[in-house]
Amino acid sequence: MAALVRAWREKGFVYAVAIPFAVVLGFPFAWMAVTALKSQAEVFQPSHTWSFHPTLSSFGFLFHHTKYVRWLENTCFVGLLVVAITLLVAVPAGYALARLAGRVGQSLGVAIFLTYLVPPTLLFLPLSRVISTLHLQDRLWALVLVYPSFTVPFAIWLLMGFFKTIPQELEDAALVDGCSRLSTIVRIVFPISIPGILTVVIFTFSLVVNEFVYAITFITSSTNRTLSVGVPTDLIRADLFNWPGIMAAILIPSIPLALVYNAFLNRFIAGFTGGAFR
């Protein structure tokens, strides 16, 4: 009986905390959705705050009268290239730091992770000089070049965590059976790590979608912008903003990203804390 009361009390605590937080954190998105479904004429009318005629005209505006689709394409272009570069550099390094380099590897891993904390707001001024020396101003390639500076340390850290969770015995068995270390890595370690690598792909891509400081510094023409910069600069420009269209522009990338975050959250936690903080 006491146990039952305790279970009920725990349930009560869970809902009493989680529901208010979910409302506070999620409400802005609900209000974005409401605004996105209004017509431009109804947006400023106080009497139409909650009762209005839903319309999808904001999406039409976004797709036909702005460069939104172009920004989506640019973001995907940069994102996919950066993900590829990041995996190429970070997967071998993450594995080596987790398995081969011993105590030195542990310290080196932490050192690499600390470079993730060096912020773009510190590096954008010197990098803007470098980019202009390389004649990459206003080109997406500038972002492809610079973004791995924060995605690689982040990815190495997560991958270190994932690789540490793979039992050493599995690899030892393959080595005893005559596999070389390299083929052990390719044939045993990589296949098991695919979920971990997929997590890195998702979070790396979302770091690219999120990036703002470099993108606003290096890119000057509106056709070359990414989502994060195109929406705040090009849609917040004239006197009368198209708020429904802007809200739609926010929701389109946000909802899918949140869905994959939710799906991969447990793996993210495992990788993030598996590195050394355990």
Added chain:
Amino acid sequence: MASVAAAAGSRRLRRVSQLAHRRGVLAAVLISPAVLFIGALVGTPLVLAVYLSLTDATAGSLSGRWVGFANFRHVWADGIFRGALWHTFLFTAISQAVVVLGAGLLAHALVRRFRGRWLLRFLILLPWAAPVALTTIGFLWFFDPLASIWNWFLIHLHLVSKTSPPNWLGTPTLALTSIIVVQAWRILPFATVIFIAGISSIPQEVDDAAAIDAADGLKKFWYVSLPLQLPIALVALLFGIVFTATDMVVPYLLTNGGPFNSTQMITTWAFQTGINSGNIGEGAAMSLFMLPVLAAVAVGMLVFARRSEVA
């Protein structure tokens, strides 16, 4: 002749594969691209930032005249910059205090299994998953002087007058408060996730032992859960500090330092000086004021990583 060459070739191949077998060599080969990459993309600009801060470089030239510490002296004497230091401190300290308290509470709820967990977790993760520059623009609309949704609520609750509702981003104190709230809103989910990681890394046996010893509720939290979670909470806090003190997206997009520089941060002021006014040397000097904070956080992390390794 050909067979000799082939034999030499295969010998070389064997030597290569033997080398690859040695841990140290293989490790170095696998790690060095990453180290070179990071050195080139983070190390070089960092050094260049220090160099630029000691010159009078302007937009359009990579180098300038050597001016020693003149930029730092000038920046330090600048009233707007002093204000920016203070705002950055308030922005970071208040938002992170809110985040740590909120995340600590929320993580304890979310770590359990319950009906509807998936949906609640989805809603709670949204501010972290959504691109921050875009959601900040969303808040520009929520704070709109004519149609603020917050004002709609406050008017209907009779907390503010209908004729002169607050102008959130147009009044100095309110503007700074708004920025702090938005930043706390967006960091909270991430901190919660790290807290959950910390809670779930507590071994079940410890929990069970505490339960057997009849340490109930608050007592168990105070003597068992809290000490065990402190390290991971520290990690979340250190992250939050770095990602707030050095981030310019929220202040830049909401107010860009205004009204009357009342929300100017180190980052936004460095951006305006370095990029908009083209005074790169001075901008670099400003952004270097963030280094002490970063160094302190880095030391904190290192000490922590070492300790958890020993444990």
